[in-house]
Amino acid sequence: MSDDLGLFTDPDVDERRPLKRDRERDRARAKAKKRKKTVLWLVVAMVLTVGLGGAYYGYRELRSIGSYEDYAGSGEADKIVEVKDGDVISQIAATLYDNDVVASAGAFIAASQTDARVLSTQPGFYLMKTKMSGAEAVARMIDPKTRVPAVQIIGGTKLSDIKAGDKTVPGIYSLLAAASCTEKDGQKTCLSADEVKAAAEQTDPVALGVPDWALADVARAEPQYRLEGLIMRGVYQVKPGVSAVELLRSVIVSSAQKMQGFGIPGGTVNTGFRPYEVLVIASLIEKEAIEKDFTKVSQVIYNRLKKPMRLQFDSTINYKNNQPHIRTSDQDRNTPGPYNTYMSFGLTPTPIGSPSQQAIAAAMNPEGGEIIYFVKCHEKGDSCFATTFEEHNANDQKAQRDGVY
Numbered sequence: 461m462s463d464d465l466g467l468f469t470d471p472d473v474d475e476r477r478p479l480k481r482d483r484e485r486d487r488a489r490a491k492a493k494k495r496k497k498t499v500l501w502l503v504v505a506m507v508l509t510v511g512l513g514g515a516y517y518g519y520r521e522l523r524s525i526g527s528y529e530d531y532a533g534s535g536e537a538d539k540i541v542e543v544k545d546g547d548v549i550s551q552i553a554a555t556l557y558d559n560d561v562v563a564s565a566g567a568f569i570a571a572s573q574t575d576a577r578v579l580s581t582q583p584g585f586y587l588m589k590t591k592m593s594g595a596e597a598v599a600r601m602i603d604p605k606t607r608v609p610a611v612q613i614i615g616g617t618k619l620s621d622i623k624a625g626d627k628t629v630p631g632i633y634s635l636l637a638a639a640s641c642t643e644k645d646g647q648k649t650c651l652s653a654d655e656v657k658a659a660a661e662q663t664d665p666v667a668l669g670v671p672d673w674a675l676a677d678v679a680r681a682e683p684q685y686r687l688e689g690l691i692m693r694g695v696y697q698v699k700p701g702v703s704a705v706e707l708l709r710s711v712i713v714s715s716a717q718k719m720q721g722f723g724i725p726g727g728t729v730n731t732g733f734r735p736y737e738v739l740v741i742a743s744l745i746e747k748e749a750i751e752k753d754f755t756k757v758s759q760v761i762y763n764r765l766k767k768p769m770r771l772q773f774d775s776t777i778n779y780k781n782n783q784p785h786i787r788t789s790d791q792d793r794n795t796p797g798p799y800n801t802y803m804s805f806g807l808t809p810t811p812i813g814s815p816s817q818q819a820i821a822a823a824m825n826p827e828g829g830e831i832i833y834f835v836k837c838h839e840k841g842d843s844c845f846a847t848t849f850e851e852h853n854a855n856d857q858k859a860q861r862d863g864v865y
Contacts, residue, residue, distance in 0.1 A: 542697075575602060608639070615693040671716040688810045689810060690715060756827045
């Protein structure tokens with residue numbers, strides 16, 4: 461029954477007192493509100509946690525922009541700074557500030573707004589100067605000559621130089637030595653290839669950054685060969701002016717990271733070989749074939765090792781003799797030694813050069829099939845493969861008739 465006129469209201473009951481259902485509704489609302497606050501604080505906490513790195517750089521930027529201090533002039537002493545992969549302008553500015561290149565991050569950030577080219581700054585080392593104005597720092601940063609040239613290692617490169625007549629093919633030690641040069645007050649200083657080589661042969665492999673999976677094999681190898689293959693093909697940013705040990709370590713650690721991304725050691729589990737052995741196989745593939753034949757040469761290696769059958773690769777003999785030739789002499793093939801795969805079974809004690817990503821992939825994933833022979837049969841470097849010696853012999857004779865070798 462409706463009581464719109466209040467005829468049935470109890471005069472002893474306070475009209476302001478809420479009904480039971482109202483009290484329950486209010487309690488429910490209070491609980492919901494509390495839950496919302498809890499969720500909100502959790503979200504805030506997550507944002508703060510995830511954004512901690514960005515907040516740090518933001519703080520460093522703001523602390524300098526607030527004062528906006530700026531040096532005058534083009535700078536004083538030489539200073540090498542590193543721009544890391546993924547660095548944005550605020551991070552570059554903070555690095556310059558921390559190295560006293562600029563008086564404040566804000567000075568560099570403000571100056572960068574006048575030249576968009578600074579947004580395309582590439583990772584690497586830059587030869588800057590201390591106490592530069594923000595404008596001068598930007599101008600120097602975008603100058604191509606400021607960036608220290610990177611070291612490029614091509615597939616098959618050896619640690620030491622290869623001399624062929626009057627020509628010399630620089631090895632990794634020479635390439636690193638050339639990249640080590642720094643100029644201070646007009647005086648150029650460089651490491652020599654011999655200094656890099658000495659550090660490679662005499663320093664504890666752990667101090668050089670040799671990965672755990674390679675330590676035992678490196679320890680067994682002859683000193684002059686022990687780092688072979690551990691610096692794979694690629695481009696390496698090196699800091700000039702550091703010691704030979706630090707120079708080598710930076711490159712070996714970077715190479716090990718590349719290898720890890722390409723499957724060594726993780727992807728070698730089902731190959732039947734240890735990670736270091738896969739690296740050796742990859743180096744042999746790199747030397748013996750062009751890329752289109754990598755997986756087939758890999759299969760030949762697998763099949764020969766399984767029989768077992770000697771690999772009989774000229775490249776391993778030429779590696780030990782430090783020769784650039786494709787073929788070997790009867791005397792070379794009859795000289796015993798662990799790198800003479802015409803006489804010794806199994807793999808060589810170390811890699812014989814720098815493997816590429818493609819060679820590493822082929823070493824872990826051979827073509828398949830029963831092929832056990834191959835010979836260069838085309839001037840472009842293509843190989844002809846065979847499952848029998850008779851077929852191989854025919855391929856070999858045809859290659860000679862065609863003047864391939």
